[in-house]
Amino acid sequence: MDVVDSAKRSQMMSGIKGKNTRPELFVRRYLHSAGFRFRLHRKDLLGCPDLTLSKYRLVIFVHGCFWHRHESCFYTTSPSSRKEFWGEKFKGNVERDEKHVKALLEAGWRVLVIWECGIKHSLEELGLLQDLIKGTSKSMVWPSRPPKIKL
Numbered sequence: 036m037d038v039v040d041s042a043k044r045s046q047m048m049s050g051i052k053g054k055n056t057r058p059e060l061f062v063r064r065y066l067h068s069a070g071f072r073f074r075l076h077r078k079d080l081l082g083c084p085d086l087t088l089s090k091y092r093l094v095i096f097v098h099g100c101f102w103h104r105h106e107s108c109f110y111t112t113s114p115s116s117r118k119e120f121w122g123e124k125f126k127g128n129v130e131r132d133e134k135h136v137k138a139l140l141e142a143g144w145r146v147l148v149i150w151e152c153g154i155k156h157s158l159e160e161l162g163l164l165q166d167l168i169k170g171t172s173k174s175m176v177w178p179s180r181p182p183k184i185k186l
Contacts, residue, residue: 058097058149066086073087073088082138094139095148098148098150103128103129105150108150136148136174140174146174
């Protein structure tokens with residue numbers, strides 16, 4: 036049972052953005068200040084990556100842990116209502132993400148996935164992003180493991 040009525044829930048859900056999210060803006064500001072130049076949301080690339088660094092043949096996705104199901108992450112919770120609907124929704128998101136990463140790798144792009152929890156709780160490791168961008172790895176995830184959250 037939902038704690039708010041359907042009209043309020045609809046209003047709340049419509050406010051969730053897919054572009055220019057707070058974690059994405061943070062990564063953009065950091066990379067720009069570090070001297071990296073990039074393009075935003077290229078529609079000609081599968082998955083419309085959040086950032087594209089053509090010089091390094093790299094695309095960056097900034098994923099929210101909830102929507103993209105960051106494995107073993109504190110923020111990967113599931114709603115208690117409509118479990119079947121949400122299960123299918125999350126499964127579809129994960130499958131779509133995997134398909135996009137695979138297609139981009141096959142097209143010769145390098146892929147970096149930055150998780151929201153890393154931005155919130157691993158800022159001391161943010162300098163590693165520069166090494167990942169300039170490196171030669173094909174597919175990367177940052178942080179590699181979800182941070183331990185102490186409540």
